[in-house]
Amino acid sequence: MTHAKSKALWLAGAAIAAAIGSNAAPAAAQERAIAFTGARILTMAGDTIEDGTLVIQNGKIIAVGSDVAVPADATLIAAKGRVIMPGIVDTHSHIGQVAGADGSGPIQPEVRAMDSIDPLASSIGKARAGGVTTVNIMPGSGHLMSGQTFYMKLRGGRTIEDIAFEMKNGAALGGMKMANGTNPMGRSGFPGTRAKSASLVREVLTDAKAYCAGDRKKRELAKEALCEVLSGERLVHFHSHRADDIMTVLRLKQEFGFDVLIQHGTETWKIAAELAKAGVPVSNITLDAPGGKLETMDLRMDNAGILERAGVLVSIHSDDAIVDSRMLLREAGLAVRGGMTREGALKALTINGAKQLRLDQRVGSLEVGKDADFLVLDGDPLSAYTHILETWVEGAKLFDRSRPEDLLLATGGYGAGSPMEASHHHWELAEEEGLE
């Protein structure tokens, strides 16, 4: 979308945007440089810079450091007393009213999350208020394979193309959602046991292998997607809680050679050494209490810290709405409570997730050449009392706590939910469909 076009749209849609609180007004990256001076900068790529300067232009970071040249015409923003850190990379979320596979079968790799997401959903504006700038939006875990995930950049935008991290050959970047354990089991037409779950996956991947090696003249969408999985091009996001289920994932990986990120990994503390040895990363969630289902009975607040010490690349995710996106910094704080290092917890929200999604060339840290995705905070990101004051995406300030309509998204309140979201049934549906 061009700047002029987006501005016109913004003007036309401003009233609606205010009414629905979607905060989706597009804002183009600035051509003139902006320099934030005097801030404490947590780059996630080296030591913290006290009294540092961050310079951005055309949506990119052009300088960051304690003693950097600022273009003469740059707009200066005094940021003394502020903390600047990279935008959060949430490796597992369900914002945007995402849906994936339907109830017709347990394996549906041809289904794409991008074909279901509502870019105007208020959950996206709330995630931005929570500091999320890049997110992996996934279909649910009620299937062995529920479809292709969507890597989103939280730009202002009204179409899926506007908010796609990147479009490639008409499709958005994303991974493949898979799941094992109890969520995909039990319904009619779905596996009844863990062994059956594994065998169905092995069968479909074995079939795909033959297809991928053939001439592929008769296109089969499901197998096309599986070819990308088998080649390692499409990352598998594998929902798995129990240690034995996670070991099954490692066996499948061993057999078929796909690249995998363990999602949730509730019991990864039991097999941290095995994961480290296999070089398999974990996208972890920390919750306020264990249980809620049998697979999460052994949930521990020190899980992320244990993985960190074992040398596993670990990120922290929201699984929004399981944890509200606005509570991601808090979740990292809880990981520190559980023994993770402060640096490790902040990396788990930023650069580690970027590496896991293979987007670290562009996001996850404040380095020259990377996207100007960052947060301005009024204090220590891991303190309960700190607020995100601003969220910038590709050089555009898209959340500003001083704007009443943005504050509403940050705190909730009357009208913070969008009438465009099927919010009344969202939760019940989530439970039924295993959307977590």
Place this chain on the structure above:
Amino acid sequence: MRTTAMLLAAASALALAPAAQAQDVAIRGETVHTMAGPAITDGVVVIDDGKIVAVGPAASMPVPAGIPVLTAKVVTPGLVDARSVVGLAGYMNQPHDQDQLDGSAPVQPQLRAIDAYNPNEALVAWLRGFGVTTVHTGHGPGALVSGQTMVAKTVGNTVDEAVIVSQAMVAANLGPAALAEGGKAPGTRAKQIAMLRQALISAKAEDKAPAKKGETKAGPEKPPSLEVQAMRDVLARKLPLMVTANHSQDIMSALRLKQEFGIDLVLDGAAEAYLLTDQIKAAGVRVILHPPMTRQYGEYENASFTTGAVLKAAGIPFAYQSGFEGYVPKTRVVLFEAAVAAANGLAWNDALASITIDAARVIGMDKRVGSLEVGKDGDVALFDGDPFEFASHTVGVVIDGKPVSSTAQ
């Protein structure tokens, strides 16, 4: 990371001591928040036979010789969870550990919490580990009148050891969480109120009810049904009616019930209470506010992190609760919830009050718990830093003078 070492004399012996056998213990904190006056720097709380016998600065109040002393950076009263379902709802979330709701009838005020409470439930220990020593728990959402609640200490091997008030309130629920499906009643909000009014009116009228049709003469006087007895206790203000109401029209319906029947109404949930502060204040109603981190969906779609601050400014008594969670996490923790409120406009001390002394007041237990004052129960929580900070830990919990937890959590 612990900054303060805990000195726990004969820890294993203490842990094995029977609940009834309280000991003397002293707790010394760099800061002691008594919630009955200003915080004390380098303060001491002395507990004798389960009750607090002295509170003051260490400088002017030496610790009696020979009793174990627990030390911590920050000391607060044992936390009070103003509304939970733990003990009835268990963490496995399987049919055998979910007793917070019986679906056989929409109005069952006769269901007692003490007949379902499992004191050994893992979630009770989970709350205790974070400093919660008193919990108002019982029947949950899902039915118009789901049953009774009770007040318990978060210790004890049997409900009798745990309970301090066996019948605390009757739990009613308005709005979508208590609607029946498939043509069953109540199917609408208006039907909910009609049924609730009828239940109260019938309880009042049953004494004068004529002999049933077909009965030629009045038989021996039958005692009223358990349901009617419970509703009469509500009418007589012996039991408050705790009404969960989140949307503004449901809150107003609850206030009308109070007006019509003169009941002791406690508002629960109250997500949109910020729209109705004048009305709630005028009605003299206390509020058990939803956890700030309740998901802002469904009937909580307009919930806000700032409602506690709004109620406080309006002078409405309120407390935070852990509430009910149907999935993960299976319970919330009031310590965490008050922290979110403290970051969203509620003063630090008011946030701590909302899970200590104010919570005790809302559930009518402030004579016994909620503050560190002479004569009150020896319930204390110990922290290695600001209790609301994410990375702080609860490092000790004392209930009735007995150390019940000493692991950093």
